[in-house]
Amino acid sequence: MRRFLHCLLAVFCFSALSAQTGSITGTVSADGAPLDYATVTLKKSNYGTYSDEDGKFEFDKIPVGAYTINVSFLGYQSFDEKVVVEEGATTAMNIELMEQVGLLDEVVVTGTLKEVSRLESPVPVEVYTPAFFKKNPTPNIYEALQNVNGVRPQLNCQVCNTGDIHINGLEGPYTMVLIDGMPIVSSLATVYGLSGIPNALVERMEIVKGPASSLYGSEAIGGLINIITKNPLNAPLVSADVMATSWQEYNLDLGIKLKAGKNLSILTGANYYNYDELVDNNGDNFTDVTLQERISVFQKWNFARKSNRLLTLAGRYYYENRWGGELDWNKSYRGGDEVYGESIYTERIEFLSSYQLPTEEKLLLSTSFNSHDQNSVYGDLAYLAKQKIAFGQLTWDKQIGSHDLLLGTALRYTFYDDNTPATGGDDSNPLNQPDEIWLPGIFFQDEIVLHQQHKLLLGLRYDYNKDHGNIFTPRFAYKWSLSDQDILRLNAGTGFRVVNLFTEEHAALTGAREVVIAEQLAPEQSYNLNLNYTRKTYLPRGGFVGFELAAWYTHFTNVIYPDYETNANQIIYDNLDGRAVTKGISTNVDITLSNGLSLLLGATFMDVSTEENDIKKRQILTERFTGTWALTYQLWDHKLALDYTGNIYGPMRLPLLGELDPRAPESPVWSIQNIQLTYRGKKNVEIYAGVKNLLNWTPWKNQDFPLIARAFDPFDRGVDFDSNGNVIATETNPNALTFDPSYVYGPNQGIRGFVGVRYTLK
Missing domain, CATH: 2.40.170.20 (TonB-dependent receptor, beta-barrel domain)
Incomplete structure (x- = not known):
């Protein structure tokens, strides 16, 4: 009889514990539009998911307690907020991500030829996303660089308006321009290579100031621009x-x-x-x-x-x-x-x-x-x-x-x-x-x-x-x-x-x-x-x-x-x-x-x-x-x-x-x-x-x-x-x-x- 009561008590406790769960649902959006494939995690836990094509996400049967929800998406500021999961309740959240100009936590590849967090990279890399360039829309990337500190598009002729890119005062031949890490744009005149790249296709731009010839060879003597x-x-x-x-x-x-x-x-x-x-x-x-x-x-x-x-x-x-x-x-x-x-x-x-x-x-x-x-x-x-x-x-x-x-x-x-x-x-x-x-x-x-x-x-x-x-x-x-x-x-x-x-x-x-x-x-x-x-x-x-x-x-x-x-x-x-x-x-x-x-x-x-x-x-x-x-x-x-x-x-x-x-x-x-x-x-x-x-x-x-x-x-x-x-x-x-x-x-x-x-x- 005592063993039966112990078993009954264990079943009751298990049922009570299993009932002590709740749910979190929400949507992720930016600029009024839903964001799909945004990463949603509960910090210091094993719970993680992605938003769907409508920006929606869900955590079901989460143990009750206090959590910190984190939402991240490339080009936007990471979102953190505390949320309390109560027994049998569903917590609904509408998360609006803010555009980020200069990202410190970006995954970068230019400095070391490896994917690494910008914070972890031993080589300083500056990252700029389309959100930055939309602040002053231009018909080409060459002109868009005028608002990047230490980088200047320089016209070399008043008649034909050709030019090059200066990094920290060094002229165009010292700047290597890459597309997806490949030296596709020679330094003959960066105005030709950087004009006409559809801005709609640019995920981000990574800039390294200073010599990088040990990885990229000739022309990477003054700096790199990796599109x-x-x-x-x-x-x-x-x-x-x-x-x-x-x-x-x-x-x-x-x-x-x-x-x-x-x-x-x-x-x-x-x-x-x-x-x-x-x-x-x-x-x-x-x-x-x-x-x-x-x-x-x-x-x-x-x-x-x-x-x-x-x-x-x-x-x-x-x-x-x-x-x-x-x-x-x-x-x-x-x-x-x-x-x-x-x-x-x-x-x-x-x-x-x-x-x-x-x-x-x-x-x-x-x-x-x-x-x-x-x-x-x-x-x-x-x-x-x-x-x-x-x-x-x-x-x-x-x-x-x-x-x-x-x-x-x-x-x-x-x-x-x-x-x-x-x-x-x-x-x-x-x-x-x-x-x-x-x-x-x-x-x-x-x-x-x-x-x-x-x-x-x-x-x-x-x-x-x-x-x-x-x-x-x-x-x-x-x-x-x-x-x-x-x-x-x-x-x-x-x-x-x-x-x-x-x-x-x-x-x-x-x-x-x-x-x-x-x-x-x-x-x-x-x-x-x-x-x-x-x-x-x-x-x-x-x-x-x-x-x-x-x-x-x-x-x-x-x-x-x-x-x-x-x-x-x-x-x-x-x-x-x-x-x-x-x-x-x-x-x-x-x-x-x-x-x-x-x-x-x-x-x-x-x-x-x-x-x-x-x-x-x-x-x-x-x-x-x-x-x-x-x-x-x-x-x-x-x-x-x-x-x-x-x-x-x-x-x-x-x-x-x-x-x-x-x-x-x-x-x-x-x-x-x-x-x-x-x-x-x-x-x-x-x-x-x-x-x-x-x-x-x-x-x-x-x-x-x-x-x-x-x-x-x-x-x-x-x-x-x-x-x-x-x-x-x-x-x-x-x-x-x-x-x-x-x-x-x-x-x-x-x-x-x-x-x-x-x-x-x-």
């Missing part, structure tokens, strides 16, 4: 973004996802941009802004394989027709000497792939290829160039105890040919010698966990080039987690860049200047030290404050230096017989509050100089300081957002044509500011409108002399030269000038309104 495209499995079914401005610029971004069978997902994106209005507000008879028409089509294939092994293929086609010049120019004048115009036809084809080998070890084979065909005329001077780059890389990723190893081998082939003396002439010339560069290399990286708070990364790369011989690039990184909120990182290493003539033409062939290669150019090398401190503070009522402070010092040898000053009619490329140094300090402050207010502030102070024959000079077109900001305020239950973005730049040393040049030797302090309203009250639809360049700033205002020298004589018919090619001052040319549109430091486009619509179907 991560969306996974077709998680991308929306349809996304579209249409924008127009009061200057009659029109831009269309389109993304479509298709499911082809059980194991194949295809993501297709297209971008079209058109600007066809003649504007000459500064009255120099030249177009203020280059007329452009471009189209880009991108497609990415994702194959489902056993054991979740990776297989992706992607390709992009890009075509652009741009011209600028005298207002009465048309195609009939192309290449002639009657009316001056700069006309550029560009065609690019790009492919990339990633294939994880079917082995027990984690082996990844990655490849990329791009072909660039440029048909350009600058007045009566033709520039016809072709470049092909093929790249392959095999990596082995292995974890052994506290050592996280990465071993890889890579091969890059670069082919370049043009119609200039740089390669001996065009194809019809029997002396034509295209430039071909083979660059094989191997690299090794060991990430060591010394302690829970200390992590060490050691790396070494070896490359071989027939012209430069053996090239070694070591790397060192140390991460010290001072606390859960504070991280200190120290990075040191070297970088290199082999000579690639196509990367040196960024300001060449513009106007009447002649390109001169002074000698057999040697490879550039750099030695870098970077100290980075990060702090993240969560606020008691939601939101957080992120703070980042970085200081760097980089020493360059064999710098390829464009000399504008020795001869006003030439650009002479030569290795600097001396050294170049870039040093500085930068800071970012990221504030997100639960009341809908977020603020991202950035500032950079730097000194970039060259020293030759004991004479130190500031680098041309490099600002002493820069600042950026992005202020967002969400109101009306997050259905309406106000964005105020902008930047400010310090004085730059400008390229003059000689001592008699009357133009200012330095630029003034200048700023571009923008404001925008975004309405998200309609399901799947966003409507946005605003004003760009609120201050209506342009570089030609408050100038006593035209920025384009001798715009009235673009073929230099009224210019006299001496026997050495130097300009002679005459009565009709007292300042000894030639036609020169390279005196440029900011965009000529003034204030303009814009309006756009985004549509997303998940």
Whole structure:
């Protein structure tokens, strides 16, 4: 009888305990639209799930008690809230995620070629998502980078508006641009590679400032920009973004996802941009802004394989027709000497792939290829160039105890040919010698966990080039987690860049200047030290404050230096017989509050100089300081957002044509500011409108002399030269000038309104 009572009591207690459960249900949304595949977990428990296509989630039969529910989704601030589960009750929650500008907990791959939390990475990586770039919508990624601290799109020509990307004051050839980790965009002129990438397909952008040649090889000497495209499995079914401005610029971004069978997902994106209005507000008879028409089509294939092994293929086609010049120019004048115009036809084809080998070890084979065909005329001077780059890389990723190893081998082939003396002439010339560069290399990286708070990364790369011989690039990184909120990182290493003539033409062939290669150019090398401190503070009522402070010092040898000053009619490329140094300090402050207010502030102070024959000079077109900001305020239950973005730049040393040049030797302090309203009250639809360049700033205002020298004589018919090619001052040319549109430091486009619509179907 006693045993029976004990059993009955046990059954009763078990029934009572099993009844002491409850449920949690809810929906996850953002901007008024449901979020599918958001991660929902109960902290310090084994309970976790994902939201469905309607944003709904459910935890059933959860033991009673207090929990902390966590919701996370890429591009949005992580959500945490305490919830009490009561017996037999269902707790309902409606969770609205807030857009996040600068993410500290992102999974990044650029710094170490491995997927790792940004907080855990020993290499500092900055992450920017589409939420950031939507605060100041632009027709291409090149222009969007103007609001990233320490990164500046630099125009190099007032007529054709081509340019490059500066990172911490270093010019475009020092910046490597990657798509999904592959060097698909060469540094010939990053404006071509970054224009036309459909913004609808961008998952995030990762930026590393400082040399990364030990992992990525040549060209990664100043920094990396890695554009991560969306996974077709998680991308929306349809996304579209249409924008127009009061200057009659029109831009269309389109993304479509298709499911082809059980194991194949295809993501297709297209971008079209058109600007066809003649504007000459500064009255120099030249177009203020280059007329452009471009189209880009991108497609990415994702194959489902056993054991979740990776297989992706992607390709992009890009075509652009741009011209600028005298207002009465048309195609009939192309290449002639009657009316001056700069006309550029560009065609690019790009492919990339990633294939994880079917082995027990984690082996990844990655490849990329791009072909660039440029048909350009600058007045009566033709520039016809072709470049092909093929790249392959095999990596082995292995974890052994506290050592996280990465071993890889890579091969890059670069082919370049043009119609200039740089390669001996065009194809019809029997002396034509295209430039071909083979660059094989191997690299090794060991990430060591010394302690829970200390992590060490050691790396070494070896490359071989027939012209430069053996090239070694070591790397060192140390991460010290001072606390859960504070991280200190120290990075040191070297970088290199082999000579690639196509990367040196960024300001060449513009106007009447002649390109001169002074000698057999040697490879550039750099030695870098970077100290980075990060702090993240969560606020008691939601939101957080992120703070980042970085200081760097980089020493360059064999710098390829464009000399504008020795001869006003030439650009002479030569290795600097001396050294170049870039040093500085930068800071970012990221504030997100639960009341809908977020603020991202950035500032950079730097000194970039060259020293030759004991004479130190500031680098041309490099600002002493820069600042950026992005202020967002969400109101009306997050259905309406106000964005105020902008930047400010310090004085730059400008390229003059000689001592008699009357133009200012330095630029003034200048700023571009923008404001925008975004309405998200309609399901799947966003409507946005605003004003760009609120201050209506342009570089030609408050100038006593035209920025384009001798715009009235673009073929230099009224210019006299001496026997050495130097300009002679005459009565009709007292300042000894030639036609020169390279005196440029900011965009000529003034204030303009814009309006756009985004549509997303998940």
